[in-house]
Amino acid sequence: MSTLELIWDTQTTYQLWSWNNNTVHYTAQLVRRIKNEVYTFRIGARGMEPTDIIAIKVARGKENVEDLEREMGFYENQLKGLQGTVVPKCYGFYTTKVQGTPLGCLLLEYCSGPHAVDRERVAHYNMRAAYALHAAGVLHGDLLDGRHFVPMGRETRIVDFAVAVPHQCVNGLGRRLEGHGRHRPCGCQELALLESAYGRR
Structure with a gap:
């Protein structure tokens, strides 16, 4: 068993x-709200001073928890x-009850960093991440507006699997990932x- 002391405010x-x-x-001590x-x-x-920054997704109420x-199940599988x-990176899923109401927290790597300024390169990173996601058997379900692609240097992280579903992709994604040029x-x-x-990457 692991425990999490979540310090919301004083x-x-x-x-x-x-x-x-x-x-x-x-x-863990609150820094700020992202969204x-x-x-x-x-x-x-x-017992140590909290120093590393992570993202925590919070859910309140039985259904939301x-x-x-x-969502944690996708990270585990x-x-x-x-x-x-x-x-x-996922650091775990923690739960408790606050005045009888379930509270859940999903601890994740905080993803934020400089991205390539070249739009072509950003598109390439995003598509590579999407291909890898589908190759792993996950349909995200909410990628089209781009807000769930988060820059991490020369990589892209896909976040928020609230509406994701298991998925067997209809194409051989291994061949697509290794291929070059247009498909x-x-x-x-x-x-x-x-x-x-x-664009096709």
């Missing part, structure tokens, strides 16, 4: 637990081999639409 601290992690005990229920926190081993746990390259549009709708938006 008056509010939550104690959460995870049964999927080893015996690491963390303390909706996603925040940055400083985190460190319990179950949805977040479902299909996305396990892509963590830290195509998707954020005919993929028969998979999500990739075909992305290819229209970013």
